[in-house]
Amino acid sequence: MAVQTIASATGIDLGPAAALSCRECGHRVPLGPVFACEECFGPLEVAYDLPAGSPQELKDKIAAGPQSIWRYAPLLPVPADVAAKPNLNPGFTRLIQADRLAADLGVDAGNLYVKDDSGNPTHSFxxxxxxxxxxxxxxxxxxxxxxxxxxxxxxxxxxxxxxxxxxxxxxxxxxxxxxxxxxxxxxxxxxxxxxxxxxxxxxxxxxxxxxxxxxxxxxxxxxxxxxxAEGSKTLAYEICEQLGWQLPDNLIIPVASGSQLTKIDKGLKELIKLGLVEDKPYKIFGAQAEGCSPVSSAYKDGHDVVRPVRPDTIAKSLAIGNPADGPYVLDITRRTGGAVEDVNDEQVVDAIKQLARTEGVFAETAGGVTFGVLKKLVEDGRISPSETTVAINTGDGLKTLDAVAPTTGPTATIRPNLDSFREAGLA
Amino acid sequence: MAVQTIASATGIDLGPAAALSCRECGHRVPLGPVFACEECFGPLEVAYDLPAGSPQELKDKIAAGPQSIWRYAPLLPVPADVAAKPNLNPGFTRLIQADRLAADLGVDAGNLYVKDDSGNPTHSFxxxxxxxxxxxxxxxxxxxxxxxxxxxxxxxxxxxxxxxxxxxxxxxxxxxxxxxxxxxxxxxxxxxxxxxxxxxxxxxxxxxxxxxxxxxxxxxxxxxxxxxAEGSKTLAYEICEQLGWQLPDNLIIPVASGSQLTKIDKGLKELIKLGLVEDKPYKIFGAQAEGCSPVSSAYKDGHDVVRPVRPDTIAKSLAIGNPADGPYVLDITRRTGGAVEDVNDEQVVDAIKQLARTEGVFAETAGGVTFGVLKKLVEDGRISPSETTVAINTGDGLKTLDAVAPTTGPTATIRPNLDSFREAGLA
Known part of the structure; x- marks a missing residue:
């Protein structure tokens, strides 16, 4: 990737964003449309002057904010008046206590949550x-x-x-x-x-x-x-706020480029640093489709380097064969005591249907990957039934109808009379 | 329709719902699974003991409630603890100030709003x-x-x-x-x-x-x-709350059975009665597809009776040829100074695309009907550019892809190189 000329920082108001900082070497540059470090070619990320004040003051300010990601504007690279500009006001999607799915999987009631990002304006995170x-x-x-x-x-x-x-x-x-x-x-x-x-x-x-x-x-x-990439931090903020400003024990996150998982971890660490949640251990798990599992393979093989693959999976929104943030995903999942796991296409479809049948949430194939991996992790004991677990549905089943179409349709087609209904055997 | 035996009211807790009352003759019966008056066969609707207390107290209670229709539980036939039960927690969808659509249509900036119900859990009202x-x-x-x-x-x-x-x-x-x-x-x-x-x-x-x-x-x-049917009242509540507890001047509502329009009017009248909004005139407009426009036809012909039709329109979610609440729609639109209007299938598709292009909202065909009718009403002066107007998008474009598919697709398909991109003429 070519390094672009650094734009001047003059007059750039992106709220608490102070500079860009290299994730590898820490070199700082002014805010601008650049993405790679001029020193070491490492990825740049936003460095903040995080807000002062007590945790309770910040919580009150957030609670009084809009019902969208803009309630967290003091923690994001956006101007303070962002909510007044024409944008889609995404976020603050439902966190669903999933007791019926929990029962199906063998997780204790009250411990499993679905963060349903299909509720966003264009129905994905x-x-x-x-x-x-x-x-x-x-x-x-x-x-x-x-x-x-x-x-x-x-x-x-x-x-x-x-x-x-x-x-x-x-x-x-x-x-x-x-x-x-x-x-x-x-x-x-x-x-x-x-x-x-x-x-x-x-x-x-x-x-x-x-x-x-x-x-x-x-x-x-x-x-x-x-x-x-910073936008994914808002998933961490929302999950913790919706849990009553608490960290979950486990998070299951799909891995495409790996950026979402990486930034959710960054968001959780910010909340701890700001005192908005109590510091305690949490585990982050990454979910991939077997047909595109370069990070999962590296995790299982104990490697630090992710070897690119040519994707072949129905989970097309996760079909990134050369994931930019793969090494960071390995680092975070290992550091927190989580894992990266994968499921095959059949397990993806089964998981979509299980989530729909138990909780009324129709996920896209990426969601099927996440919930398929959740099932695997509970079955093999890596996720305990007594811990609080949040799995993220990042998209909408209506966008990947092909995945379920072959096995989903009308139970019967009848003429409009009772005899025809009785013949169908559904009475 | 057959009148069922009336269930006993004993032990039925549906919050402020006190009884069922006939819309035609006022005859009251206990709460039960019945829908037609035993005296006159008119439709039954829920009668309430509406909450006491000052408007400000009720507003504060609502504001402190959940981010769903359950914030209005004191005005709905549901038990007080409804939010704690497993349900989809719908509602409190976005009200979007649509300045770019307003500019396209010739409405003054700040006066046009889209109530986007595609944000509900299964993406419709x-x-x-x-x-x-x-x-x-x-x-x-x-x-x-x-x-x-x-x-x-x-x-x-x-x-x-x-x-x-x-x-x-x-x-x-x-x-x-x-x-x-x-x-x-x-x-x-x-x-x-x-x-x-x-x-x-x-x-x-x-x-x-x-x-x-x-x-x-x-x-x-x-x-x-x-x-x-009472669920549609929540659209009225949300629109007024999101406008800062004010009535809009005009509402455009799609008409299938007519129930939604009828109940939104009921909701507005309740808000006035409770003092939650200032009493002032408002106009309600109904929107139908030309290929299924029995109510619009009756409106235009000055009739009180709606003659059933056989539907033929791409707006299948509005394709009810014999709309139960048609006469009430005529009554309400005439009483408030509104109208019922219709648009053809081509206008439906054009309206879907116009809304998407200007506001980033992808509506289903029913939404296309509503926004097509909005355009017609603005063009012929029945809606004034200086009045506050809210149009409801009741569903999601992803469910009616067939409507736009023939005229919506990639601009170009190219090989992954700059020469191929230049040849496509998009540089």
Whole structure:
């Protein structure tokens, strides 16, 4: 990846964001549309001047804030007046106490929760990260919002740009699910199918950003990535606030690039540092599909390096063969005493149906991966029935109907009379 | 429709619900699973002992309540502890200030709002009504939750029953959109396709309910209809609360059975009576698809009686040819100075795309009908640019992809290199 010229920090108001800092060597640079350290090529992330004041004051301020991620604006790289600007106001989705799923899996009642991010405006967690990237794009004066995407991100970028009045141009693998393609295109921006995998799309975007064509373009997950990625912290904030400002014992998080898991861990550590939750051990588990499990494989083999793979799974939103944050996922799951685990496509479909049948939540394939891994972890004892566990459903089953379509349909088709109903054997 | 034996009111705790009262003759009966007046066959609705106390006390209580329809539990036929029971906790969806759509339509900035009910758990307003029906089903000891449905209701019933641990068996026209069929079936209940229209499905359910097979069955929109319908009042409550406890000047509401429009009017009148909003005139407009516009036709012809039609429209969730509450819709729209209007299928698709392009909201065809009618009303001056107008998006575009699929897709498909991108003419 090419290192871009560092933009001047003058006049950039992104709230508590103070600078960008290299995750590897700690080198700091002013806020700008850059993503790789000029010293060591490590990834840059946002460094904050976190708010002063007592934990209770901050809790009260959050509780009085909007019913969206903007209640946590003092902890995010966004201006203080962000809620007043046209954006999709994502977040503050339901945390569901899942007692029927718990009973099915053998977890004690009251201990299992589903964080259901299908309730976001475009029905995936991507609305969170895009909302933050949009603010950065505005701050840096970009006029086109772009991304490489496995589908959900394309829809989230298209919708956010439409609402904000920016042009959008998104890049997707040409063979995505129809629902995701239409959802990306319906907002009126340009949608470009790329003949290749997501990793090919990603490489193309890196090329585009170094070319004069890409001037004025904010790629949410490339040159805006340091800001974008911070959006996932809000999942950590919401889960803890919704648990009554407590840390869960276990978190199960799907792993595509690994960014979400990494930033949720960052968010939890911030809450501890600010005194918003009591410090105690927690375990973070990563979930992958067997057909694209480079991080899970590295975890199981005891490696620190993640070897890229060519994805082959129905969980297309997790089909990133060369995950940028893979090494950090290994580090976090090992440090917290968690793990990275994977399930096959059949287990993905079974888990989607189990969650729907027990809790009325229809997850997309990525959710199937997460809940399939949850089942595996409970069965083999790595998650204890007596601990508090939160699993994240990051997307919506309506976007991946193909996964369940072959085994889901009407029980019977009848004529509109009682005899026909009796014949169907359902009375 | 057959009148059922009245259940005893003993031990039925549905909060402030005091009795059922006939909308036509005022005859009162105890709370029970009945829907038609034994005196005059008019529709029964819930009569309340509304809460005492000052408006400010009630506002404070609501503000301190959950982020769902249960914040309004003191105004609904549900027990006081309803939020603690397993249900989908729908509602409190986003009210979006739609300045870009307003600019497109010629409405003054700050005056147009979208109430986006696609944010509900199964992505339609039906989660509201089903949540209320579920409480009634529990109160009356029903073990199967059922309905006749054009799709959205089937999904909402399936999901709610799954979460509550009840059996579900829903009835739909056999030719529904695939997304809606799968969404109904994935929750593990029975889904029965009926060879006929929605009106045929509805007639079949009325027959079933009078048969011994139907014992123990709660049909959300038949024998639980008086309770179920009350769920739509929450749209009125939320809109007014989200506007800072003010009535809008105009409301645009889609008309299928007409129940939603009727109950929103009831909710607004309750808020005035309780002093939660200042009393002032408001206009209610009903929206239908040209291919199923019995109420709009009656409105335009100056009739009080609605003549049934055979539906032929892409807006299948509004395709009720014999709308039960049609006469009340005529009454309310005329009394408030509103109107009932309709748009054709092309206008429906255009409106879906306009809303997506300007506000990042992807509506289903019913939403397209509503926003198409909004456009018509603004263009012909029946809605003034200087008045506050709220239009309701009742469902999600992901469930009616077929409507936009022919005209929505990738702008281009390219090879992963800059030359190929330049050739596509998008640089």
């Amino acid at each position: 991507k609305d969170r990260v895009v909302a933050i990237a949009l603010e950065a794009a505005r701050a840096f004066g970009f006029t086109t919002l772009s991304c490489s995407s496995t589908g959900n991100l394309a829809g989230a970028v298209g919708a956010a740009a439409a609402r904000a009045g920016l042009r959008s141009c998104v890049f997707i693998p040409y063979d995505l699910e129809q629902g995701k393609v239409i959802m990306a295109a319906v907002y009126g921006g340009d949608v470009v199918g790329i003949e290749g995998t997501y990793d090919d799309v990603n490489r193309f975007c890196s090329e585009l950003i170094g070319d004069p064509i890409g001037e004025g373009w904010g790629f949410t997950n490339v040159n805006l990535r340091p800001y974008y | 039906k989660d509201r009504v089903v949540a209320i029906a579920l409480e009634a089903a529990r109160a009356f000891g029903f073990t199967t939750l059922s309905c006749s449905s054009t799709g959205n209701l089937a999904g909402a019933v399936g999901a709610a029953a799954a979460r509550a641990g009840l059996r579900s068996c829903v009835f739909i026209p056999y030719d529904l959109e695939q997304g809606k069929v799968i969404m109904a079936a994935v929750y593990g209940g029975d889904v029965v396709g009926i060879e006929g229209t929605y009106d045929d499905v509805n007639r079949f359910c009325s027959e079933l309910i009078g048969d011994p097979i139907g014992e123990g069955w709660g049909f959300t929109n038949v024998n639980l209809r008086p309770y179920y």
